[in-house]
Amino acid sequence: MTPEREQKLLAVLQRRQPDLTLIAEQVHKSRNIAALIRNCDAAGIAEVQVVKPKEGYQQYRGTALGSDRWVDTALHDTLDLAIEGVRARGMKVYAAHFSEQAVPYREVDYTEPCAIVMGAEKEGISPRAAEQADRHIIIPMQGVVSSLNVSTAAGIILAEVIDQRLKAGFYDRARMPVAWIARKMFEARYP
Amino acid sequence: MTPEREQKLLAVLQRRQPDLTLIAEQVHKSRNIAALIRNCDAAGIAEVQVVKPKEGYQQYRGTALGSDRWVDTALHDTLDLAIEGVRARGMKVYAAHFSEQAVPYREVDYTEPCAIVMGAEKEGISPRAAEQADRHIIIPMQGVVSSLNVSTAAGIILAEVIDQRLKAGFYDRARMPVAWIARKMFEARYP
Numbered sequence: 001m002t003p004e005r006e007q008k009l010l011a012v013l014q015r016r017q018p019d020l021t022l023i024a025e026q027v028h029k030s031r032n033i034a035a036l037i038r039n040c041d042a043a044g045i046a047e048v049q050v051v052k053p054k055e056g057y058q059q060y061r062g063t064a065l066g067s068d069r070w071v072d073t074a075l076h077d078t079l080d081l082a083i084e085g086v087r088a089r090g091m092k093v094y095a096a097h098f099s100e101q102a103v104p105y106r107e108v109d110y111t112e113p114c115a116i117v118m119g120a121e122k123e124g125i126s127p128r129a130a131e132q133a134d135r136h137i138i139i140p141m142q143g144v145v146s147s148l149n150v151s152t153a154a155g156i157i158l159a160e161v162i163d164q165r166l167k168a169g170f171y172d173r174a175r176m177p178v179a180w181i182a183r184k185m186f187e188a189r190y191p
Numbered sequence: 192m193t194p195e196r197e198q199k200l201l202a203v204l205q206r207r208q209p210d211l212t213l214i215a216e217q218v219h220k221s222r223n224i225a226a227l228i229r230n231c232d233a234a235g236i237a238e239v240q241v242v243k244p245k246e247g248y249q250q251y252r253g254t255a256l257g258s259d260r261w262v263d264t265a266l267h268d269t270l271d272l273a274i275e276g277v278r279a280r281g282m283k284v285y286a287a288h289f290s291e292q293a294v295p296y297r298e299v300d301y302t303e304p305c306a307i308v309m310g311a312e313k314e315g316i317s318p319r320a321a322e323q324a325d326r327h328i329i330i331p332m333q334g335v336v337s338s339l340n341v342s343t344a345a346g347i348i349l350a351e352v353i354d355q356r357l358k359a360g361f362y363d364r365a366r367m368p369v370a371w372i373a374r375k376m377f378e379a380r381y382p
């Protein structure tokens with residue numbers, strides 16, 4: 001690695017957010033998973049939670065553009081295990097879900113530790129995930145079609161997360177443990 | 192059409208925005224065009240401008256989910272023709288483009304009549320489009336990968352447009368000419 005590349009990587013790793021993640025619930029298309037990971041990278045998510053689709057998990061391919069090297073994927077057999085994991089790390093759970101209780105996504109405070117649950121392409125968020133979530137959030141839409149593509153929806157919510165966390169200075173100081181940053185730098189040097 | 196469906200459609204058509212559009216510059220993948228159109232529908236765009244990619248335009252397929260029935264596509268042979276068209280309708284031109292002059296996308300006033308130019312998957316915005324644009328806008332990113340997928344980027348910018356236009360009451364009253372709304376209702380009844 002060149003010193004410039006090393007410096008760029010360190011800067012990125014220092015912007016990673018220990019208290020932010022995304023849970024992909026039964027997202028089937030590997031292309032959508034790849035796009036979700038690319039969006040997670042942009043928001044500084046260090047690890048994305050993937051709940052294995054019932055018919056099995058295919059390794060994603062497509063347009064992650066290498067972001068998957070820098071965003072770890074934690075695979076979970078069930079949604080409950082994914083939620084348990086993020087709760088153990090003190091995170092709130094926000095489900096991107098059309099429901100009576102849903103609030104517009106910009107009304108939520110994303111500087112709190114949080115995990116955002118995104119639903120499957122056809123079925124959306126499961127009843128179980130809807131029940132477990134602390135809040136339901138929606139992106140207001142003005143057209144005929146009733147939902148956005150899952151990765152676009154995630155991108156929009158994460159853009160709001162970035163905005164709030166930029167304002168709060170969360171990307172200005174290293175927030176990950178130094179041991180984690182050092183390990184990642186080491187792995188980058190000796191892949 | 193059932194009366195409920197007719198009512199729903201009328202409500203959507205009344206939310207269409209005469210002074211808002213998107214220009215897709217040389218976006219090659221039909222899947223990305225379909226996703227852009229779905230995002231345009233969500234923001235109330237009545238007509239999207241597509242600049243034909245050099246190697247020819249394939250009709251999009253994929254995940255427009257029928258939004259393409261409700262968002263018209265204007266095909267242009269060149270970018271200049273697309274820009275001339277929107278300027279003739281009094282629109283400002285904002286290019287989603289990484290450049291020195293670019294401003295964060297939330298700093299722009301999208302209640303002004305405007306067209307948002309999105310660049311090609313690989314090449315991005317052309318030098319010509321960059322030069323013609325009134326402003327360059329960027330979405331701040333915190334990760335390793337240097338760009339978002341074009342339809343995700345469009346979705347994020349359009350979510351800000353929706354937010355500003357919702358606050359300005361632009362979706363609360365019919366803004367399209369009554370003749371246009373009537374024609375669309377007619378076409379829906381007799382497809």
Ligand SMILES: C[S@@+](CC[C@H](N)C(=O)[O-])C[C@H]1O[C@@H](n2cnc3c(N)ncnc32)[C@H](O)[C@@H]1O
Pocket residue numbers: 095096097098117118119120121122123124125137138139140141146147148149150151153154
């Ligand atoms: C294609 S949508 C699923 C649509 C499904 N038919 C439903 O009714 O939930 C896939 C996922 O994207 C997210 N999503 C899409 N549009 C959204 C919106 N406007 N607000 C919040 N989340 C959205 C949700 O997590 C949803 O489960």
Ligand SMILES: C[S@@+](CC[C@H](N)C(=O)[O-])C[C@H]1O[C@@H](n2cnc3c(N)ncnc32)[C@H](O)[C@@H]1O
Pocket residue numbers: 286287288289308309310311312313314315316328329330331332337338339340341342344345
């Ligand atoms: C995949 S990107 C093109 C990347 C290209 N290599 C470049 O440097 O412009 C496709 C298009 O999406 C839009 N885009 C992607 N990420 C963006 C961001 N963070 N801010 C603004 N526009 C973005 C731009 O219109 C861009 O031309």
